[in-house]
Amino acid sequence: MKKIFALVLLSLMINITANGQVLSATLDENPVSRELYERLPLYLNMKNLYGREMSCVLPYRVPEVRTTATNYSIGDIIYMPHRRSLAILYSQNGERFRRIHLGHIDAGAEMFATTGDMEVIFTVAVDEQDL
Secondary structure, three states: OOOOEEEEEEEEEEEEEEEOHHHHHEEEEOOOHHHHHHOEEEEEEEEEOOOOEEEOOOOOOOOOOEOOOOOOOOOOEEEEEEOOEEEEOEEEEEEOOOOOEEEOOOOOOHHHHOOOOOEEEEEEEEEEEEO
């Protein structure tokens, strides 16, 4: 019997590759997340800032949506309109700041605490399944 494989896109599921590790994440359903998802793959030179985030200025404009200023969680993926920056939050310091929540890394975001500036690759997650 011949097996046929297909690549199935997982709805707004992405992989984030950094320092040889692949982290799985799920993006929220909002205009900014959708814009990010539609531009994948993205190869971003991210800076390790403030002992809490990997951050970079996006090379494109994003849709305007309302921001929030609530607590954040380790692993949150956010966009900060005032800086035009995408960030991965890997440590909690209790600070609140205006942002748009884009999604969340399932596990492992803390690995960025021991890295410096680096290229981080965002790709669409795919899954091989039997038809």
